[in-house]
Amino acid sequence: MIAIIDYDAGNLKSVEKAFAFLGEEAVITREPERILSADKVVLPGVGAFGDAMDKLHKYRLVDTIYEVVDKNIPFLGICLGLQLMFSRSDESDGAAGLGLLKGEILRIPSKEGLKIPHMGWNSIRIRPESRLFAGIPQDSYVYFVHSYYLKAENSEDVAARTFYSVDIDAAVEHGNLFACQFHPEKSSEVGLKILKNFASL
Numbered sequence: 001m002i003a004i005i006d007y008d009a010g011n012l013k014s015v016e017k018a019f020a021f022l023g024e025e026a027v028i029t030r031e032p033e034r035i036l037s038a039d040k041v042v043l044p045g046v047g048a049f050g051d052a053m054d055k056l057h058k059y060r061l062v063d064t065i066y067e068v069v070d071k072n073i074p075f076l077g078i079c080l081g082l083q084l085m086f087s088r089s090d091e092s093d094g095a096a097g098l099g100l101l102k103g104e105i106l107r108i109p110s111k112e113g114l115k116i117p118h119m120g121w122n123s124i125r126i127r128p129e130s131r132l133f134a135g136i137p138q139d140s141y142v143y144f145v146h147s148y149y150l151k152a153e154n155s156e157d158v159a160a161r162t163f164y165s166v167d168i169d170a171a172v173e174h175g176n177l178f179a180c181q182f183h184p185e186k187s188s189e190v191g192l193k194i195l196k197n198f199a200s201l
Contacts, residue, residue, distance in 0.1 A: 002026040002199060003038035005065070007055040010046035011183070015078065018185035022192060024199045032064040040199060041068050044185075045080030046145070049105065050092030052080055062098065069100060069176065074201045077179035082172070083148060085179055091148050101174055102153035108146070111165040117147040122162045122182075124170050130159040132171060132178050134197050142170075142180075142187040142194075150181060 002019055004012055006028045019026035026042075027034065035041055043065070045052055056062050068075055077085045087097050089105035097105075108116050123139040149168040152158050159178075160171035171180045178198060184191035 001038050002040045002042060003035045004028045004042045004044060005035065005061060006030040007045075007052065007059055007061055009044065009052060009055070009080065011044050011079070011185075014183075015042060015044045015185045018192060018195055019199065022196050022199060024195075030059045030061060032060070032067075035061075035064050036067055036071065036073075038073065040074045040076070040201070041065075042076045042078065042198075043081035043084065044078040045084065047080055048091060049080070049083055049089040049097065049148075050095035052084055053092075053095050053097060056084070056098075065098060065100075072176045074176050074178065074198065076198050077177075078185070079146060079181060079183055082150060082179035082181050085172075085177065086150065089148060100177055101157060101172060101179075103150055103157075103169070104153075105148045106151055108149055108168075109165050114165050116165075117145060118164045119145045122164060122170075124160040124162050124182075126160045127158065130171075130173055131201065132159055132173055132180075132194055132197050136190055136193055140190045142182040142184065142190055144170075144182045146181060 085100040087099040159173040184194040
């Protein structure tokens, strides 16, 4: 069973539907027992960094997430979920993230001819040994919606990169931690393959 963490964020249903399409049992829940008994855990999200962390604290999910990581349960952050896995974001000064990985979330710099938020399809350069992207061709296109991006501290954590005004660390892998800045559930067959890879870990 795949637990999708419910903290009032947007986009939970589309992630649940994508897993259901793949034949995977996925449950949207904020019950610690159900999350900790899951085979895999997903933290999706659309919204603001500070508000999201407030909700995770409100529903007492922060300690549950740390327990998931300690139990070595595969954990996938999507979009805002990726950003929350780091310690800070330009979006919400003073708000502390989960700090599961080292790096920072920065605002995409303005550049003539580029719209922010970045909304649309971009190709990604994949680290060949990545488990999340196994069987996915280099320069595959995935769907992004974001105004902030990850700059990871450890390059060995980066599973895929893209470019939009600046080099963007588009996905990370570290032990049982996985995350995508883009939306695999909205990224057609490539995205479904990514979710299938995660479900099959």
